[in-house]
Amino acid sequence: MNFRSASIALLVSISLAPVARGQQDAVPRYQDADGEEIFGPDYQPEPAPEKGLPLYIGRPNAGISAPDSLLLLPQDSFRQMTETWSLPTEDLRRQLPSDVPLLRDVRRGFQVWQMPRLTPNRQSPAPAIDPTAEMKVHYVYVGQGAGAIVELPCGVAVVDLGGEFGGGSGSVDGGALFGAYLKAFMEQRRAYSNKIDVVYLSHPHADHINGTKQLRESGITVDKVVDNGQTSNAGSAGKQTEFRNWATQGDLKHRYSAVELARQVTATGATNAAIDPFSCATVTAFWGGANEKLAIPSYSNPNNHSVVLRFDFGQASFLFMGDLEIDAAKDMLDQFDENTEVFDADVLQLAHHGATNGIADGLLKVVSPRIAIISMGDKTSTGDKSAWGHGHPRIQSLSILQDDPVTVGDMRPSAQTFWGYQNQEESPKDFAVSRAIYGTGWEGTIIVTANQSGQYTVSGAPGH
Template sequence: MILRSKSLALFAVFSFATAVVAQEDGAPRYQDVEGEEIFGPDYQPQAAPEKGLPLYIGRPNAGISAPDSLLLLPQDSFRPMSGTWSLPNEDLQRQLPSEVPLLRDVRRGFQTWQVPRLNPNRGLPAPPADLGAEMKVHYVYVGQGAGAIIELPCGVAAVDLGGEFGGGSGSVDGGSLFVAYLKAFMEQHPSYSNTIDVVYLSHAHADHINGAKQLATSGIAIDKVVDNGQTSTEGSVGKQTDFRNWATEGDLKHRYSAVELARQVTATGATNAAIDPFSCATVTAFWGGANEKLASPGYSNPNNHSVVLRFDFGQASFLFMGDLETNAAKDMLDQFDENTEVFDADVLQLAHHGAEDGINDSLLKMVSPRIAILSMGDRTSKGPQSGWGHGHPRLDSLSILQDDPVTVGEMRSSPQTFWGYPKEEVPTKEVIINRAIYGTGWEGTIVVTATQSGQYTVATGQGH
């Protein structure tokens, strides 16, 4: 259902280099029955006119592994584009190896297995680093929303910049909380030269990108940007578009990557020098902008256009789901039906802050996480964009995560009593958490430390 808001809440076009004009708090132009921004008749995302770097075949540490020789070729090499190739002789053709898993829609479209031979222009993955090295993921408390810092021996990244916004008793400015934590982090880690190697924006919703305006004036430099490619001059997509242009200083061809479903070919995910600028880790992107599905049920919600990210650090693995809802998660598994094991990971940031529509049983079974993270608000805030306003985390979601059949593999050192919501805008109820399920609204910023041998430790209570 699409509702016309009295407040247009237009996002003004601006230059980040001179001034930042924030999207007004309050109702977006179009919203669903839960008050969440959605696309409408005159608010439709366009594909990025400049896609940035070409997508290459991902090679995460799970599922089927593509041959080394194919990692040098852009994914566009494998598209059925018979009307655009010019092949003067048979020497410029080669047979597509049968062992390469392809997305379902792409495989169906092939009339022949022959594709052009292209010159490689991407290096092979670096060899594994010291197994004793550590990475840390800081799941920052930002109220109802998401923002994380990926701390690696060879660099640093941010996954989403958002957090709670708007009025209401006890509400917080999640974007400011995230950037304040990031600035303190940079001060404590001078080796990173006050520079983020890459900022990943999962999708254009305020609770995931509202820290953009504070980051733009923080003095912290940004080298590369990855998002779902959706482009507009209005709404949160407008905010995403202008952040991408500001952060890359207009050099989109070399410092940006659009992760769009239509650009992906192989069921091993996508990568390039923006998605994965790190020598000590492997980063793979999945899904992202699916503008071709806008007329399908559920795809008017930006949640279902989330970029899904996987980080591999030796034998350690982290998966970030954005806000991908159950219907899009099902579609993603259908596309990756030849290689669903690619989503098997140890640490899972759950989609949509513990909402019921962020829990997909089939995907959870495939991920089989050892540790689950909820980026969520606390119960003191009563604003419309708070955990209370949305009813996150839902008690039913928590039950799915830890009741039989068990989803989260590891146990807490001792059971803890926390809380969840039966539904939105009602009092919380206590719940005992005995599995390794952690929530920023329960425990503040959560820092998960991983070694390359796949050992994890969890620290809570930071910055809340």
């Protein structure tokens, strides 16, 4: 089907040269060799001064689940406070269940006799409440970037608001494209009362937050915001901070959640009333802001601070990776080493628009997706921020997804020939796609519909 025609000192290098004064604000202060905005000596994010809602123990429909007795216990209860452990009471310390999945750095803090052990206790998924109920995820075409709308029977969420920006032949305004699609979406669905229940910003990069301006001017209201907590008054982290404050109207304690690595304790992920405001689905957050790792060269890139999100709707599951690159994906799997099955999901939005550094073999093996979605631009744009400028998607990535051993489980209804890049700023090459791999730059906006029995259909947006 065809839907659409070392340390901070190491950062001071040629690839991290400051941008000259007087250039437009859209130009980042520091860039890597691929032209992506990165953190530098005088552009460092701070943790969110107000963390918002406390993080609770996640319970996604995969992997090992935490016992019911602990679901109301904030994860902060298990965090190391200086040299001591801050459990609410000595009685609770003695009664700590043996089947709480805790991350490695937390487990090290317990005495041997106290160390929680993992016991697989997940039961079969609950039967569908309503076999006719459906959720839809709209992976919106925004040029080179990402933005998605999650349409649920009980509410609506937005995952990133980005899109292509900058000049070049055929370039598009991705923020405007997402804003227009979102506005039309709301006009056609009056039951949502022109309100988004939660906006998730995976990380502060323009191609993921470029539509914040359009949302602010749309008249659509936002109830809650979730991001990686990175805070600044400059760069894209400044835009993330500004949007957070605008959307919550300053009520960060009740309408916001910072998903920071340092706040996460259990290897079942994190949740709260901002991360998961829905009665008909389960949303779990993983990873996020890791400012404590900024001295590691790969963590100078905001991509590696991406919030990873999982949506469960009955037996249907969707995973959003932001732009998490291979190094951070390996670190994430290391943190969840005894419960990596928590990432096993059916529909995967590929990290980093199909770049080779977004294809982590270990993670793909764990996720074992049935369907893969690539949010990227099309080949008609030749700006430096376009799919052509970045060389996305890479043919190497497409081959990994499709070739033996098979990564993407489902097949397309019929094979089609699309395109990819061997390298950035090169002519695209044809690539035959037979597996269920879909790209917004190939086909326009992609809508994945799921019922609670875990059955999926893939289509294009009407009129696209």
